[in-house]
Amino acid sequence: MQTVIHTENLCKAFGDFKAAYNISFEVYKGEIFGFLGANGAGKTTAMKMLCGLSIPSSGKATVAGFDVWTQTEEIKRNIGYMSQKFSLYEDLTVLENLKFFGGIYGMSRAEIKEKSQQLVHELGISQFANRLVKSIPLGWKQKLAFSVAIFHNPAIVFLDEPTGGVDPITRRQFWDLIYQAAARGITVFVTTHYMDEAEYCDRISMMVDGEIKALDTPENLKKQFGVETMDEVFYELARKAQRKGD
Numbered sequence: 442m443q444t445v446i447h448t449e450n451l452c453k454a455f456g457d458f459k460a461a462y463n464i465s466f467e468v469y470k471g472e473i474f475g476f477l478g479a480n481g482a483g484k485t486t487a488m489k490m491l492c493g494l495s496i497p498s499s500g501k502a503t504v505a506g507f508d509v510w511t512q513t514e515e516i517k518r519n520i521g522y523m524s525q526k527f528s529l530y531e532d533l534t535v536l537e538n539l540k541f542f543g544g545i546y547g548m549s550r551a552e553i554k555e556k557s558q559q560l561v562h563e564l565g566i567s568q569f570a571n572r573l574v575k576s577i578p579l580g581w582k583q584k585l586a587f588s589v590a591i592f593h594n595p596a597i598v599f600l601d602e603p604t605g606g607v608d609p610i611t612r613r614q615f616w617d618l619i620y621q622a623a624a625r626g627i628t629v630f631v632t633t634h635y636m637d638e639a640e641y642c643d644r645i646s647m648m649v650d651g652e653i654k655a656l657d658t659p660e661n662l663k664k665q666f667g668v669e670t671m672d673e674v675f676y677e678l679a680r681k682a683q684r685k686g687d
């Protein structure tokens with residue numbers, strides 16, 4: 442198995458406060474890796490370091506083979522990112538968004554044109570191609586945002602609570618896209634508060650008060666905690682948390 446994310450005792454402190462502490466794990470090529478934790482556990486802090494957006498306080502990590510201390514620009518070029526808050530431009534059409542993000546990722550005009558047509562066709566959203574993003578349904582927006590995040594075929598895509606606010610069926614459809622990307626060899630690193638989504642991941646890490654307290658497949662975690670569902674695993678760990686979310 443090829444390692445695409447490697448972290449070793451990665452820490453981030455704000456003054457005396459250790460927001461993320463001794464984070465150590467490996468994520469493999471094509472894996473769907475769930476990054477779970479209660480509000481305030483430190484997920485965003487850890488993810489920002491892995492995306493090259495924040496320099497660690499101590500420890501080591503490489504992402505797509507690049508060092509989080511010294512090669513943050515290379516990391517940014519080799520990853521995709523999607524969050525609930527920052528994704529598409531609402532006042533641009535679907536095709537204009539693809540053109541814009543394709544350009545940012547350094548794709549050629551011809552490549553953007555070809556891949557845009559292919560994408561709207563594959564997603565079955567040809568009817569939305571020239572509509573402003575703000576006018577299309579949320580579930581489609583999320584699927585489009587994900588497709589934009591992997592438009593440049595990155596090694597890894599980071600998804601920060603990508604499916605907030607949509608129903609379980611739309612979430613399930615979104616996950617079909619995630620599976621397709623993983624099958625193409627794109628590694629998916631995803632945070633979520635939905636435990637049905639946790640079940641879809643290959644492995645899950647659970648963060649409590651800045652530390653990773655459990656890491657395994659959903660099946661093994663349920664066995665380890667002697668429970669039936671990921672909800673119960675999450676509850677068992679999160680109820681011991683000292684920190685309260687913001």
Ligand SMILES: Nc1ncnc2c1ncn2[C@@H]1O[C@H](COP(=O)(O)OP(=O)(O)OP(=O)(O)O)[C@@H](O)[C@H]1O
Binds near residue numbers: 479480483686
């Ligand atoms: N720039 C900062 N300065 C000081 N404290 C911070 C800073 N950023 C985050 N923190 C603190 O670090 C802790 C972890 O925050 P973080 O946002 O990483 O949690 P999270 O697990 O992503 O939570 P959520 O699910 O609510 O997004 C919180 O207590 C937060 O207040």
